[in-house]
C-alpha cells in the first residue's frame with residue numbers, strides 16, 4: 091500500500107457505480123424504445139418506458155449530487171484547467187495514446203495526488219459532466235413533462251426537436267462510455283484502474 | 293374526483309376549440325327553421341297561453357336546445373327541421389303523439405345514394421351492426437347516438453387539422469363514456485371510469501390528445517374512412533408497439549389520408565405523423581440510424597485495433 095495513493099473518495103466511487111449502472115440501463119432501454127418492433131422484443135415497450143424514466147430520474151438526482159460534491163470537495167480541482175498549455179497537453183497525450191504507448195513509452199502525465207487525470211481524460215470528463223450530461227438531463231426532463239414544451243420549435247413538433255437532441259446526446263455519451271471503459275484498461279495491468287475505482291487506491 | 297374533472301376539462305377545452313373554429317357560413321336560413329329556433333334556440337321561450345289569455349315565458353329543456361351556429365355548419369345544414377321531424381311540430385303545444393314517431397335512419401336516405409356513395413354507408417352500417425354497442429343494444433343504439441342530428445359535421449375526411457379531428461371524434465365517445473346521463477339512455481349500468489380503465493397507459497392526457505379512442509377500439513378496415521366496428525374491451529389494442537414501431541398502425545387509421553403523401557421525408561419514418569405528434573419508435577430517422585451505426589462500428593473497430601497493437605507491440 092505504501093507506494094499507492096488514495097484517489098477516489100467513497101462518494102466518487104458510489105456515485106460512479108450508480109451512474110454507470112443507471113447509464114447502462116438507460117442505453118439498453120433507450121435502444122429498445124428507438125428500435126421498438128412488433129415482431130421482436132427484447133424488453134416490452136411499457137417496461138422500457140418505465141425503466142428508462144425511473145433510471146433517468148435517479149441519474150439526474152445522482153448528477154446533482156455529483157455537482158454539489160465536486161463543488162464542495164477538493165475533487166473539483168481535478169476538473170479545472172490550467173491557464174496555459176491545455177492544447178499542447180492534449181496533443182502530447184494524444185500522441186502518447188496513438189503512438190508512444192505502442193513503443194512502451196511512459197505516460198507523459200503520470201497519476202499523482204496533484205494530477206488525477208491526464209489532459210485528455212480531463213477534457214473528456216469536463217465535456218461529459220458539464221456539457222453533455224446537463225443537455226441529456228434537461229431534454230429528458232422535457233420529454234418526461236411534454237406539456238411544458240413549446241408545441242413547435244423551428245417548424246417541427248417541440249417533442250420531436252427535443253427528442254432529436256436527446257438521442258444524439260445519448261449516442262455521444264454511449265460512444266464516450268465505450269471509449270472510456272477501453273481507456274480504463276490502460277493501466278499498470280488492464281484491470282488495475284477498475285480495482286482502483288472499487289478500492290479507491292491507485 | 294380529480295380524475296373525473298380532468299375528463300371534463302378535456303371535453304370543455306375541446307369543445308371550446310371546436311366552437312371557435314366553426315365560423316358561421318353564409319347559408320340561407322330557412323324562415324321555417326327560424327320559427328323553431330325562436331324556442332329551441334334559446335334558454336327561454338314564450339308562447340300565448342289561451343287559458344290565461346296572455347303571453348307566458350318558460351325555460352327551455354336544455355336537452356332540447358339546439359345551437360343554430362352548429363346547425364348551420366353541419367352536414368345537413370340545408371335541411372329544414374321538418375325534413376326529419378313531423379309537420380305537427382309547427383303547432384304548439386306540440387302534439388303528444390309526436391314524441392313517439394319513429395325517426396328516419398341514415399340508411400333511409402343514404403343507402404344506394406350515388407352522391408354519398410364514396411362514404412360506403414352500407415359497409416359502415418354492417419360494421420356498426422357487428423359492434424359491441426349494436427350487438428348488445430340493437431334497439432336503443434342507433435347511428436344518431438354518435439352522430440348528433442343537429443351538429444354532426446365530417447372531420448376526419450376534410451379537416452386538415454388532425455388534433456381537431458381527434459378532439460371531435462373523442463368527444464363523441466366521451467359524450468357517453470364520461471357522462472352517466474347519456475350513458476344510461478342505453479344501459480342502466482354505471483359507466484366505467486375511462487380514466488381508470490386506461491391507467492396502464494402512461495401519459496394518458498397526451499395519448500388521448502394525440503390518438504382517437506377508435507384507434508384502439510376498432511379493427512381498421514380498407515373500405516371505409518372511419519372504422520365503425522367498436523369491439524369488446526378484451527379485443528382492444530394494448531400493445532404499445534402497435535403504434536410505437538416502424539409499422540405503426542396509426543398510418544392505416546388516423547393518418548390514412550396522409551400516408552401516401554409522406555411515408556418518409558428527410559429520412560424520418562412515417563413522416564406524415566410528424567406535423568402533429570412525435571411517436572417514439574415510429575418516427576426514427578434512418579439516416580441518423582445508419583450514421584450512428586457506422587460511427588459505433590468504427591469506434592469499436594479502432595478500439596479492437598488499438599488493443600491488438602497494444603498486446604503485440606508491448
Ligand code: HEM
Pocket residue numbers: 097098102106109110111113165206211215218219263267270271274283284285287
Ligand atoms: C456514461 C457513463 C459513465 C460516466 C459519465 C463516467 C464518468 C467518469 C468520471 C467523471 C470519472 C472520474 C471520476 C473522478 O475521479 O472524479 C470516471 C472514472 C472511471 N470510470 Fe467511469 N463513467 C461512466 C461509465 C463507466 C463504466 C460503465 C465503467 C466500467 C465498467 C467505468 C469505469 C471507470 C473507471 C475504472 C474509472 C477510474 C479511472 C479514471 O479515473 O479514468 N466508467 N468515470
